Amino acid sequence: MTDFSATRAAFHIPDGVIYLDGNSLGPLPKTAARRVSEVVTQEWGDHLIKGWNDCGWMDMPMRLGDRIGRLIGAEPGHVVVGDTLSIKVFQALAAAIKLNPDRRVILSDTGNFPSDLYMAEGLISLLGPDYDLRLVAPEDVSAAITEEIAVTLITEVDYRTGRKHDMAALTKKARAHGVVTVWDLAHSAGAIPVDLRGVGADFAVGCTYKYLNGGPGAPAFIYVSPDHAEKALPALSGWLGHDSPFAFDLGYRAGAGVSRMRVGTPPIVQMAALEAALDIWDGVDLQDVRNRSIDLSERFVAGVEAHCPGLVLASPRDPAQRGSQVSFRFEHGYAAMQALIANGVIGDFRAPDMMRFGFAPLYLDEDDIDAAVDTLRRVITDRLWETPEFQRKKAVT
Incomplete structure (x- = not known):
């Protein structure tokens, strides 16, 4: 059993704050600052460029990849960390379509x-007019998988509503029709159990700054299944994906397996923060996380619907059909969220009218949920969202 009191103690949550936005940016692991400081002052400071060899910097993308791989059901040696999620989407999609x-x-x-979708559009603009990006409603994806499709590009958990695709069923149908699958796990990794190997996924990508708590700008990851690891060719063939980077060949030769999906120099300082965050996950069972997140989210939904008139549930009613977030529609959602944040409960907003709340059991409990509902009740019933300062749009919502 996961000790959630121990994981809660591992995070820095400011006094007076209830943090329901881990689906957007996870909070700071208490050990992250020390680990980053060690890398900066001891490794970089004392070893200088020798740190690439002496401190194991060059191997960090694969080491961290294996630690993330455990959380997403990947085979050892088939996940690598680096670059941004958009870059990894482009890489996976380009390799898959080939x-x-x-x-x-x-x-x-x-x-x-x-x-x-922007990455897909950009790739298509390079491939030529014969290629097409076909969009259907989320509930129509299964019916749209036919022998005409080359690749599916699906985010398992919808970033707005939390609606959860059936990864196993969609992957099974895709394989039956010869379709290559690319799964985006941005709102899955660290939130719900994922079994890439078990479902037979071809490619998967994800970020590490949400539920994995790697910090703002933390690097992304990419998974390539054993079936494709030696065949998939990255369109972004960076020097660290080369078979022998320090041979400095003028021509590209793909490295072994998923290592070929490395592009640029790894961000060592940021990876150090991620490494500290992953230490917390060593004692965590994801099924425990899932069960508890459902309990917390159901408690929140019941409280909001009982005490906050005007808010309409936008997420699936059945918790099994959503990830670890819940969204409510409200006409004045942006201003209401700003009022809520000003009163110590942090969620976020997605246009045009959606208030989002994430439920990460590693640092949330029932008392947090009850207090958050009570604060939201005051925001709505006292019409705090009408305050002019809460009406002004900020750069990040």
Whole structure:
């Protein structure tokens, strides 16, 4: 059993704050500052460039990849960390479509994160007019998987509503029709159990700054299944994905397995923060996390619906059909969220009218949920969202 009192103690949460935005940026692990300081002052400071060899910097992307791999059901040696999520989406998608050279359609859904769709559009602009990005409603993805499709690009958990795709069923159907799958786990990794190996996924990508708590700008990860690891060719063929980076060949030779999906120099300082965050996960069972997040989110939904008139549940009613977040629609959602944050409960907002709340059991408990509901009740019933300062839009919502 996971000791959630121990994991809660491992995070810095400011006094007077209830943090319901781990689905956007996880809080600071208490050991992260010390680990980053060690890398800066001792490793970088004392070893200088020797740190790449003496301190194991060059191997960090694969080491951290294996630690994340445990949390997403990946085979050892098939996840690597580095670059941003958008870069990893582009890499996975480009490699996947090359594996289906006789097909021209990328299938995604209208609930997907826009950056994923932008990456697909950019790739298509390079591939030529014969290629197409086909978007369907989330509930229509299964019916749209046919022999015409080259690749599916699906985010398992919808960033706005928390709606959860059935990864096993969609992957099974895709494989039956010869379709290569790319899964975005941005709102899955660290939130719900994932079994990439068990479902037979081809590619997966994800970020580490949400539920994995790696910090702002923490690097992304990419998974390539054993079936494709030696065949998948990265369109972004960076020097660290080369078979022998320090041979400085003028021509590219892909490295072994998933290491070829490395692009640029790894961000060692940021990876040090991620490493500290992953230490917390060593004693965590993801099924425990899932069970507890459902309990907390159900408690929140019941409280909001009982005490906050005007808020309408936008997430699936059945907790099994959503990830670890809940969203409510409210006409004045942006201003209401700003008022809520000013009163010590931090969630976020997604246009046009959606208030989002994330439930990370590593640092949340029932008392937090009850207090958050009570604060939201005051914001709504006292119409605190009408305060002019809460109406002004900020750069990040």
